Amino acid sequence: MPVDFGRFLDDFEVLSRVGWVEGFGMDRLALGENDIRVRRELIARLSAIGARIRFDDAGNIIAEVGDRGKPAIAIGSHLDSVLGGGRFDGAYGVIAGLEVVRGLKDEIKNHRLMLIDFTNEEGARWIPSLLGSGLTTGVFTRDFVYSRVDKDGITFGDALRASGFMGEESNRLMHDPPRYYLELHIEQGPVLEREGYQIGIPLGIVNIRVLEIKFAGETNQAGPTPMALRRDAVLAMARFIEFIRDYALIRDSNERLRATVGIINVKPGIYNVIPSEVSFTLDIRSPYEDEVNKAVTYVIDVGRAIDEDLGVGFEHRDLFMHGKVEFDREVTRTIENVCRDLGLRYRFMWSWAGHDAQYMARISRVGMIFVPSVNGRSHTKEEFTKNEDLINGLKVLAETVRRLDGHEGREG
Numbered sequence: 033m034p035v036d037f038g039r040f041l042d043d044f045e046v047l048s049r050v051g052w053v054e055g056f057g058m059d060r061l062a063l064g065e066n067d068i069r070v071r072r073e074l075i076a077r078l079s080a081i082g083a084r085i086r087f088d089d090a091g092n093i094i095a096e097v098g099d100r101g102k103p104a105i106a107i108g109s110h111l112d113s114v115l116g117g118g119r120f121d122g123a124y125g126v127i128a129g130l131e132v133v134r135g136l137k138d139e140i141k142n143h144r145l146m147l148i149d150f151t152n153e154e155g156a157r158w159i160p161s162l163l164g165s166g167l168t169t170g171v172f173t174r175d176f177v178y179s180r181v182d183k184d185g186i187t188f189g190d191a192l193r194a195s196g197f198m199g200e201e202s203n204r205l206m207h208d209p210p211r212y213y214l215e216l217h218i219e220q221g222p223v224l225e226r227e228g229y230q231i232g233i234p235l236g237i238v239n240i241r242v243l244e245i246k247f248a249g250e251t252n253q254a255g256p257t258p259m260a261l262r263r264d265a266v267l268a269m270a271r272f273i274e275f276i277r278d279y280a281l282i283r284d285s286n287e288r289l290r291a292t293v294g295i296i297n298v299k300p301g302i303y304n305v306i307p308s309e310v311s312f313t314l315d316i317r318s319p320y321e322d323e324v325n326k327a328v329t330y331v332i333d334v335g336r337a338i339d340e341d342l343g344v345g346f347e348h349r350d351l352f353m354h355g356k357v358e359f360d361r362e363v364t365r366t367i368e369n370v371c372r373d374l375g376l377r378y379r380f381m382w383s384w385a386g387h388d389a390q391y392m393a394r395i396s397r398v399g400m401i402f403v404p405s406v407n408g409r410s411h412t413k414e415e416f417t418k419n420e421d422l423i424n425g426l427k428v429l430a431e432t433v434r435r436l437d438g439h440e441g442r443e444g
Contacts, residue, residue: 035135035430037423044127044422047073047111048119057413058119062112062152062163063091063191070111070123071197074130074149081134083147087199089174090167091151091192094203097137098144105140105433106210106396107132108148108388109217110164114156118415120405122153125216128426132433140437146210150388151197157182160352165388168204169395209395212363212436216401216429218417220385222408230424231371231378232402236358237390238319238382241328241350244311245272245335248345251300251308265310266298268344275334276314279327289318289327290384319356319382357390363399363436370431376424385410401428 050073051059051066060066071093078085083095096104109125129147137145150168155161158180166172178189192198219225224232249263276291283289292315299309316327332348339346364380371378381402383389389398403425406416 033135033427033430034139035131035426037426040128040131040426041419041422043077043130044124047127048123051113052119055413057116058113059115060111060113061115061157062154063188063195063197064157067112068195068197071149074111074126077130078133078147081137083133086203087197088168088203088205089199089201090164090177090204091195091197091199092164092168092205093149093197094146094205095133095148096144096146097133098140100144102142102144104146104208104210104212105143105436106146106148106205106213106392107215107429107433108150108213108392109215110150110153110388112152112154112156114154114411116413117411118409118413120218120415120417121220121410122217124218124417124422124425128216128422128429131426132430136430136433140433142437143211145433148205148388151192152188153388158188161386162388162391163188165391168206169391170204170206171391171394174201205392206395211397213389213392213396213398214363214401214429214432215387215389215392215398216403216425217387218405218410218415219402219408220405220410222405223381224379224402224404225406225408227379228377229379230376230404230421231428232381233364233367233371233378234359234383234400234402235364235380236356236382237354237386238317238384239321239324239356240354240386241316241324242352243314243316243328243331244349244351245269245314245331246309246311246345246347247272247335247338248309248347249307249342252306254304254306257306262306263343264306265344266307268338268342268346269296269310269312271338271342272334276331279330283318283323283327287382288320289316289323291316291327313351317384321356354386354390357393359389359393359399360397362439363397363432366435366439367399367401367428367432370428370435374427374431376428399432401425401432
């Protein structure tokens with residue numbers, strides 16, 4: 033195989049440590065100082081192999097080698113990270129893609145090769161996530177993306193202009209859609225390691241619906257106010273979370289539903305004052321749309337019941353929703369055949385996390401490849417994947433690219 037595993041591991045060691053802070057984890061928010069640094073490192077390596085590099089108006093890096101007149105096989109992921117995250121999420125797919133492009137650029141005959149680093153995949157700086165892939169595929173408007181504001185009041189548009197990665201609308205991938213899109217990623221879960229599989233082949237990405245829940249009580253001084261007379265918004269939230277957790281635990285016994293409370297805001301946020309208001313996000317995920325709808329109905333019923341019992345106001349609203357995406361059957365079959373021929377233990381599964389692949393599926397034929405995460409850890413400094421698993425994923429990615437290139441003749 034023409035890819036160089038040692039060179040890949042060397043690149044991964046260098047690039048994945050840009051923004052790494054010992055004892056804390058990754059500090060590489062989208063379009064921040066460290067994201068810009070690692071992007072420039074990537075571009076330097078791509079330029080060294082003669083890749084053509086362009087940016088679109090989302091700041092996505094789009095590099096390619098090969099004949100412009102041929103359809104593209106694209107490999108993509110992201111270099112941005114959550115604060116305190118690990119070195120593997122996203123960066124692995126980009127750096128492995130770099131090695132595939134470098135190793136196969138003279139071997140692929142029927143396609144050009146493309147490597148993409150998507151902007152703000154994580155949504156850790158600007159909400160929602162997947163802004164780069166969403167804009168380049170036409171899911172979001174430029175006005176919407178540019179108006180997103182981070183915690184410091186900086187808009188996506190202003191940060192992009194200052195970063196040096198502002199590109200043209202004409203460079204969006206929707207105007208030059210790849211024939212195939214592949215994304216290699218750590219699993220971000222415990223299933224592959226726990227069950228002894230070396231490769232996961234996602235069938236697609238589950239439905240994701242995120243709500244904001246709010247309870248409104250009454251502010252009062254903590255000491256003098258008897259417990260029985262309080263209208264405590266945080267108590268309402270605590271009861272709510274327990275109900276939702278128990279509901280999801282039952283549904284997840286057969287991998288049908290998962291629910292997570294993420295962001296919590298409490299007012300007035302003073303240690304000796306009973307909270308008058310609490311708002312928090314509720315992330316609901318399932319491969320089945322009816323499960324999501326049933327869960328939302330349950331959420332509303334529980335919220336109203338807590339309101340009636342504790343005398344706190346209950347409100348809810350949708351923040352965003354990503355419908356289920358199913359990946360291309362030909363691509364997933366090709367990945368399966370590669371795993372079988374390489375003697376790797378594999379299983380089909382759903383991706384419970386969002387990825388740029390879900391928006392790329394609107395314009396391209398998409399497949400993903402997962403490798404095990406040790407102890408299922410992700411979005412934490414403890415995130416880790418063994419070198420042998422990183423290399424297995426790279427092997428599968430490279431061989432899948434080669435075989436998809438060979439499909440050209442059958443498609444005419």
